[in-house]
Amino acid sequence: MGKTYRVGLVGCGRMGTTIDDEVRDRPNADLFLPYSHAAAVVACDRTDLVAVSDPFAEKAQAAADRYDVPTTYTDAEEMIRKEGLDVVCIATRPSPHAPVTIFAAENGVGAVYCEKPLCNSPAEADAMAAALAAKGVLFNYGTQRRYVALYQRMRSMVEAGDIGDLQAIVANCGASSAQWGHTHTADMLLYLSGDADVDFVQGTARFQDSDWDGNRLTVDPAIEQGYVRFATGVHGYLVASGGYEFEISGSEGKLRTLSNGIGYTWRRTAEFDELVEQDAPAAPIESGTLRAIEDLVTALDGGSETMGGIDCARLSQEIIFGLVASHRADGRRVELPLADRDWSIQPDNY
Numbered sequence: 001m002g003k004t005y006r007v008g009l010v011g012c013g014r015m016g017t018t019i020d021d022e023v024r025d026r027p028n029a030d031l032f033l034p035y036s037h038a039a040a041v042v043a044c045d046r047t048d049l050v051a052v053s054d055p056f057a058e059k060a061q062a063a064a065d066r067y068d069v070p071t072t073y074t075d076a077e078e079m080i081r082k083e084g085l086d087v088v089c090i091a092t093r094p095s096p097h098a099p100v101t102i103f104a105a106e107n108g109v110g111a112v113y114c115e116k117p118l119c120n121s122p123a124e125a126d127a128m129a130a131a132l133a134a135k136g137v138l139f140n141y142g143t144q145r146r147y148v149a150l151y152q153r154m155r156s157m158v159e160a161g162d163i164g165d166l167q168a169i170v171a172n173c174g175a176s177s178a179q180w181g182h183t184h185t186a187d188m189l190l191y192l193s194g195d196a197d198v199d200f201v202q203g204t205a206r207f208q209d210s211d212w213d214g215n216r217l218t219v220d221p222a223i224e225q226g227y228v229r230f231a232t233g234v235h236g237y238l239v240a241s242g243g244y245e246f247e248i249s250g251s252e253g254k255l256r257t258l259s260n261g262i263g264y265t266w267r268r269t270a271e272f273d274e275l276v277e278q279d280a281p282a283a284p285i286e287s288g289t290l291r292a293i294e295d296l297v298t299a300l301d302g303g304s305e306t307m308g309g310i311d312c313a314r315l316s317q318e319i320i321f322g323l324v325a326s327h328r329a330d331g332r333r334v335e336l337p338l339a340d341r342d343w344s345i346q347p348d349n350y
């Protein structure tokens with residue numbers, strides 16, 4: 001076994017420490033567990049959760065008691081300065097994501113695992129990317145699906161030509177909130193496209209002119225539909241139908257996930273364009289959070305790229321910003337990267 005990496009957690013709330021309790025008794029709980037940042041770090045045999053930080057001392061202490069962590073802080077920057085951390089996990093509300101990432105990058109941390117949404121504005125995403133690049137700090141983004149075998153298997157099948165030429169990806173993910181929900185959706189559209197560049201997006205969202213305070217959108221709006229035109233010519237669609245399933249359509253067949261990742265189907269085009277069910281290669285159900293932490297460990301060991309690096313994270317976040325900007329522009333297409341970098345989606349509780 002290689003080096004054991006020292007990890008500090010910033011944010012001891014739901015995604016940081018307790019969300020496992022919400023899903024433990026659900027059917028197919030193995031899709032998630034371990035789910036929280038702390039639980040995944042503890043489950044990984046190459047990481048040691050040595051410190052936790054939260055502005056509320058009682059929350060930090062509760063996390064320390066639950067996960068047998070020796071040291072607590074109420075100041076994340078103090079923890080990063082003192083603990084000699086290899087990895088910082090950020091599981092706060094969105095507003096601290098950029099400043100904590102930047103501080104960690106500038107103060108000797110080797111890798112950051114940051115919860116979604118990435119940040120509140122395009123300018124913050126730019127600043128995060130610049131700070132990480134300047135110090136060569138690794139990054140993974142908390143959109144967990146891209147790290148698990150099911151979605152990786154489907155992407156590999158697309159790349160192998162098992163459905164012919166990739167034509168479209170349809171996200172049946174409902175009219176969820178832009179930052180809190182559809183950051184996952186945008187990342188999967190991007191991942192299943194092969195992390196292709198994006199030419200433009202168009203979309204509709206649910207907000208009013210009165211929801212703007214200057215350059216700040218004060219609500220996290222539901223996105224009701226979205227279109228993503230990838231530079232490869234592939235079409236991405238976000239539709240309001242629920243079920244959290246993704247369909248990948250090619251010239252010779254289709255792949256579709258089932259019920260938020262419990263499995264998938266593979267159909268190939270046969271005579272008279274009939275789609276015939278195929279035997280889909282098995283893919284184990286596994287925790288995306290744990291796989292993301294393990295991927296950081298692999299990258300730290302050998303200096304390799306991570307699966308959810310800052311460039312992918314920034315682009316998937318830019319898709320969300322672009323869909324909201326399109327609605328504000330009366331549904332017109334919006335080219336990426338966005339020209340205006342200084343506006344934000346930032347409700348008061350973010």
